[in-house]
Amino acid sequence: MRHSRHASYHKGELIAQERAGFRESAEHLRAIIDDRLPRGAQGFLAELPFLVVGAAAPDARVWASIVYGRPGFLRVIGPREVLVAAHLPETDPLAAALADSAHVGTLAIDLPHRRRLRVNGRTEAVPEGFTLTVDQAYGNCPKYIQSREPEGAVSVPAVSRVTRGRELRPEQRHMIDTADTFFVASTSTTGDADVSHRGGNRGFTRTLTPQRLQWPEYEGNTMLMTLGNLTVNPAAGLLFVDWHAGTTLQLTGTAAIDWNTRTAVGAHGAETAVDFRVAEVIQTDLPTGSLNWSEPLFSRFNPPTPSASPGDRSDPRARTEDQRHDQAGRTGA
Template sequence: MQVRAGLADQADHGGRAVRAQIPVVAAAFLAEQPMIVIGAADEAGHVWASLLTGPPGFVHAAGPATVRVAARPEPWDPLAGALGDAATVGTIAIDPARRRRMRVNGVSVPDADGLRITADQVYANCPKYIQRRHLLDARGEAARPTAVHGSELTPDQRRRISAADTFFVATADDQGHADASHRGGDPGFVQVLSPTRLRWPDYVGNAMFMTLGNLDVNPAAGLLFPDFTTGTLLYVSGTARTEWDPERVAATSGAQRLVDLAVTDVIEVAAAVPLRWGDPEFSRANPPVGTVSATLPRG
């Protein structure tokens, strides 16, 4: 994928930042975070992105190549079964207020009250396309959240996806090695083409193509749309393909490529997580999408 995009040299330079051990600065960053996104495949082979939360310190480095997460997926989480045993996972920790993020990929096993991840890839990403948000409250909880399952997106879910400025995407290669990544843009950057089809632009990035490289050999993908004001999580799983046709790509502002997702499974859990965030300050890196965000701050 890097060669096809003409970015092999840039990717080679960026790839030198990937390591198997956790730098001191990365360990400090992890220990400050109240949430982490985890991507993996379930028992049926469907790929999902999920979100775990806890007080700062619930994610921490427990060794030079080990991360402990003092939380496990709730029973309604699509990865609850898979993470109850050894699983290859991709994770991303993100700090919206400081526009920082880092990824740790490896093998997860259950450990006491949480998970222990042995890392084989550790690296940071640039702040592009992260909307700045400040944490308002970490105490809100729902009593016994209930998962609502479907095979297509409801009108309300389509509306919320169309208004989203952030989502997370999980993928895996043909050997099952998983990855979790962040996608951001102005509201409307995710196009809802039908109840079972989504499309989003692939903007200029670090040329690593972790997501697109995985999709090239394994089309399974999982998307997670968090509602930052209510704590509701919308999980979407399906199969994706990358569109390279220059004419089609050119129709979407800022796109280098397009990714189409055929939706097969949808799970919505209201007030699933206790974190509540303030209004976004959109990244200056976001390409424009109509005039949807004209009244909201940018920085």
Template sequence: MQQPSFSTPDRAPMHAGEQAIQERAGEGGPDWGSPMFGPEIPHGFLPFLRAQRMLVIGAADDRGAMWSTILTGPAGFAQPVNEQTIVVDALPAPGDPLRDAFEEQRDIGLLALHPQTRRRIRVNGLARRDGNRLVIHTEQVFGNCPKYLQTRVITSTAEGRAPGTPQTSRDLSEAQRRWIAGADTFFIASRSPEHGADSSHRGGMPGFVTVTGPRALRWPDYVGNQFYMTLGNLYLRPGSGLLFLNWEHGHTLQVTGTARVSWDPEKALAYPGALRVVEFTVDAVTQIDHTSPLRWELREYSRFNPPASTT
């Protein structure tokens, strides 16, 4: 089958948002620059990508709102077909905010995560729908450290069960607030129009995300790789999307809104190990039950996780 062609934008080589966060954090300066990653998929990443059964993607919808969601399939559903192309034999679930987003070429951030071994790879690039699959043209491909990744294993699959009817709202329900308050992991999608989209992971002990209201969240920003790709995007464009998984039952909770970094040291003191906090304002919520057929079991929290919030 012929693959769709892509119109590749001329991305700026330096990311002003990343540099601004680095400077504010005292970890960079005018000569620090942005991390440079190649567009080609390293040969060593090929077996890892082909073994995946779940991918996390982030992109904007037609209104420009950012969302994060998952794609699932049997091992081999994600196939690198050349050094800059990944074909994914899956689409977001019916009713997912990103279900029809890729009818036209769109920026995408992809996270290939293997909770069994706490390994992850990030891919940033362009995507377009081709029938019932996504074709992704890679622009940045790189590995990440295993910090704050919990160890989980697949215990069973519920193949053949259709995703539930999407539940949408502007506010988080009481049950959804409890879900978030007990989470040890979430995923965040961000985008700078000049630099593309990104999909990343945040983890900690249950309670590391604080629900401060029906439309307000807060979480700590711990020591990371100092690239500040997510925070750099948020500095330039606060619009972002969060994804919380119910790992045991395959439900997804997607939240879109705006995120801003607070440098107030008093707020950071409430979170052991935090360098700063991120405050998120909810614009819209989508919950879909049984989105994923994968059933996961928690085996171990990351040894890097600080204690949860003291508030």
């Protein structure tokens, strides 16, 4: 386990940063990574209704999962410790890992306000859920986050049905091909875990076959922690969420980086692309009405995609951030 105050980037991160030409920038940014929670973390975490978790399951497959709770279920209990007072359902592929101790990456993300905090460390099971001892904590910029508001009271959803498969069904491919957000989990060769956000206009991720999908890597913070992990360990897990029905798709498999920008999914603004091969798919359905988030307010940073224009005009309820600012100016807000 890396203690960020005293450790540098690992080998894979250094290779990825060098390949992308980001070494100098990444070295400057290393100072933002701490092994203590930042000031304001307590209030920030207390407002959130879910936490994204990434880790390796006991069989070494990497997954990304989502833990739901009523606001307040994430509690700072020390400078380097967070209590997550919730459990994954027994059907989740990471339930067994979190029932013991595990290296995990977590992402606390505030969708309405486009704020996010990554906290990586080690968990210990407790009756309420698990504690997370911080190894790395740092904030990320709001780029590519689509703003959404919860509609109705926040509840802790129950699982109604779980299905598994080795490839994507047509309706699952459609869910991925029209997604504007997903999460990717990865691990280093020493087992340190990380989970991060990927966002763009609808269509930025596309399925190529029932067992293969691809997404562009847009300009980010230049630390390349996800790509660094994938450089030395291709195992990865993806999480897609239907923000209306609450259905989740969890994919585990292997990821390969295509550093040729000319083949980066044909997407404007892509620096590289990632090709993902599916080994297993888990779909979890929730009871109707369990979760319901508003239509997205698309980030103004999203590059255009081949199948969607900024603001995705196929849906009149969806607006870009620039459109909201224009409307605010006209109404005097």
